Amino acid sequence: MQFNSITFAVFLTGVMLLFWYILNHPSRITLRNLFLLAVSYLFYGWWDWRFLTLIAASSAIDFVAGNRIGSSTDRRKRLAWLWVSIVANLGMLAAFKYFNFFLESADVLLGALGSSVMDLRLDWILPVGISFYTFQTLSYSLDIHSGRMKPVKDPVAFFAFVAFFPQLVAGPIERARDLLPQFSKYHAFDSKAVKSGLMLVVWGIFKKVVIADRLALYVNDAYANPDILVGPSAIAAVVFFTFQLYIDFSAYSEIAIGSARMMGFRLSTNFRRPLLAESFKDLWARWHISLTTWFRDYVFRPLRNLPGGRNRRALNVLIVFFLTGLWHGADWTFIIWGLLNGLYLLFFDTLVIGPMRKIPEPLSRILRTSFTTVFMYTALILFRAPDMAIAQDVFLALFDWDLTQLDANPVRLGMVEREWRMSWILLVGLFSLEILVEAKPKLEAFFSGGIGLKRWMVTWLLAMAIILLGSYGLNVLDQEFIYFQF
């Protein structure tokens, strides 16, 4: 079930009605959690019910492992149960997501020796959201093992936490210690929070359907035909994809956060205006925050305890970014993209951004953000390109300024003139809004937390814009959220 569908709107309305009118009562918390579990499984099963067994299995393993870790004082037993959780979760991820990739990579090496392992290839579908929920359940076992939280005794609450539908398939990746306790509490109806949640949902759908999906038309065209790109169109493709990715994923996060807020749950922030980052360190503190902090807490910090000096730290950074790339996709393009970001963080920030800080503000900030932006945008070519060859074509097209080719393939590619102009207007508008909010954070509350008629007018305008300006309907392929594939 897609967030940007009528089906989800009907589903969410039904869930909300039952949740608030019938199930949300201090004496019915287990029943409420059972209900949330059922509707979350329904939400996920709508896509493919067979993979519910994976979520259930992952939940069961971590529930048992967490309790065993928590109840045992024997260090070895605790570690053993932690490994059970790690192997089960990462094993599942490896089997469904990475097995074929590793096999193909091994095959290339073995090819030189004249042998092949391609017969072992698995024709399995990648279950939606597997990377998200396995990391979420894993954080539970890891937190118990490190003593950061105690195991829960209520299996229903735990299963509902793992499968909680707003963030099940594309995050934010919640920490058990933040979200799980919310399943044990009664949530009073907070009219203001519910309304702001609804507005966040509508805003997210607006961003997805009106902006991201329209940019996708151009980006899909460009990356399907990289040979028709020249300087301006290649720049447009790179810029559009960066915005598309950000808007698409942040829209998903906002819909998730908004949906959860409408039921009194609080999810963590996943984006904080990443396109205004002033360095790569800043970028990763703003972009997909729930994943970055997951790697920081569960990979980088443990690695930091290992002996070694400055070089060790650099290696740790590269390991984390290698894993970040690999987490995104089983392909060399993602791995190189991850490593490139690690290198930027290590060297670009020091060598390029550092000296810029000596320039007076605000010029310094503009330069820092502009340079970070340029490198970030170009790195994302690897993220979008289906293979290295296409990534190379798009990258080289950035430097091809033979504009006579634009006669055959105009810079707007397949977009009609009006779409092309409007796309830029929307991007500039959104970007300006982000700059405004960055400069005056109180404005965020002003835009999203309005009251009464103002809020309803804004919601009505957004809804009408979704219906009248959105990229959906006949002859438009279903636009899934980009992060569904991870």
Next chain:
Amino acid sequence: MSWTKSLFISNFKESGMIQYRKITNFFLQVAFGLSCIIATIMWLDARGVYDEKDADHVEQRWESLYNLTDSVEIDILVLGNSHAFTSVKPKLLSAGTGMTSFVLANNGTILCDSYWTLREALDVCTPQLVLVETTGMDMQESKEDDSGFFVNQLRAFHARRNWRLKLQSTPDLFNLDDWGTAWSPTVQNHHLFWTEPERMLTNIFRGAPTLQPNIEKLFLGRYARFGSGLTDSTLAVYESQGPTLDGYDEGVSQENAEYAQRIMELASEKGFEVAFVSTPMFEKHWKNVDQRNLALASVIDPLEAEWLNLQADESLTSRPALFENTTSKNQHMTIHGSSEVTHRLIRWINENADWKFNRPGWNGDEMWHKLFAEQDGYLSFFPSQENHPGTVMRVKRLNIRRKNLPTVNVAELIFFAGSNVIRPTIDCFAKVYPTVFSNQGGPESQSMLLEYDHVDELSGEVNIKRLRLLFDRNTSSDSIWLYRSTVSNDLVKRIRGAQFLPG
């Protein structure tokens, strides 16, 4: 106290923590907001701001049906997809059976769509026979199919007028996510803002609320497009690439089988006959066609319905001229092909002893004749009307006598102004009673040479012209042969004479 009351109210009273009023207030506000959105959309729909263009043939077909049934009953209703409206000539079928026929087919339709089409049609007419073309049964599976065919289903839905039936059929025809698209032209055509803003401006300043379909170009549901048949180069593709369709790949989906059953149930409830018709594709288009036949038979046979499988008719499937010049999956029939198919249908319907139709005797109804009088099929089955505006000249009973040869009786010779053509022409038809020619050949072995006076439009001078009429197998029957030709639109004054020539 009912359990619901206890659920809602007791919570409220017990703990004081559930703010029932606040919750209700919120949902009422949401409902009001939704109402405002729906009202805005309905207002835009009513203003026709997002009307896409002059309604196309799908909407014209429905409009035509509603108009026609105001005054004439429909006796034969043909359902199906594009193969139905390109393979069946309703005028010819009407003329051949004496029963008014109408093709209410829709591109790429599934049987579910045909079922609801029939339900709505039964609101305005009471057919005696419903023909269901089967291509939509085995080559299109369900509404889950994501394809451009969906557009036409939406158009047909838009054209339908019975709100109750439209409401009932919505869950059957569309996925929940498409309900808005189905019901609202604004939602459906919202892309106009990007692609055709000029159209929106025209719509806004048009004055009239919505565009009305132009039904002049379409009558009785016919929509024929393909004038020429398979060419040698296309035939060569079959030789190099083999058949396009494989009978093993084309089964009848459970959904289509269910709706075939529902059509039969509707038939027994309303008292009409149902028959299935498989219109043909070129013989080399299919391999393992027996498997396809078996799949269709497995659904049709248990229904105990009649089935005319023209794919099994080699006299049709072997003739390249009858089929659209394509090897793509969806091969339709040419205009010529549709005449052939319709003649087979006429014979099949007329010769089926089990069907006791009430032939309405439309012969005496002037209005009914006007529906078909411009059609060649009509001319072969009925006398032309002298007072019809299209009739340029009509000669009854012309005997062609030649020394030492048998007399050829021409029942009727008609010059008829063709309609629905860009360049005005006059069709000349000669209806001839079967005779024996000196060369012992059939009617194809002869052509008719006609000599007539014509008046030059500019100078007014009278000249003698000759016209060669060729035998038209498609519009001929066992009891009457039709010879025909077309001339430019000039004034015919007097028939000077005629003779048959071999070849």
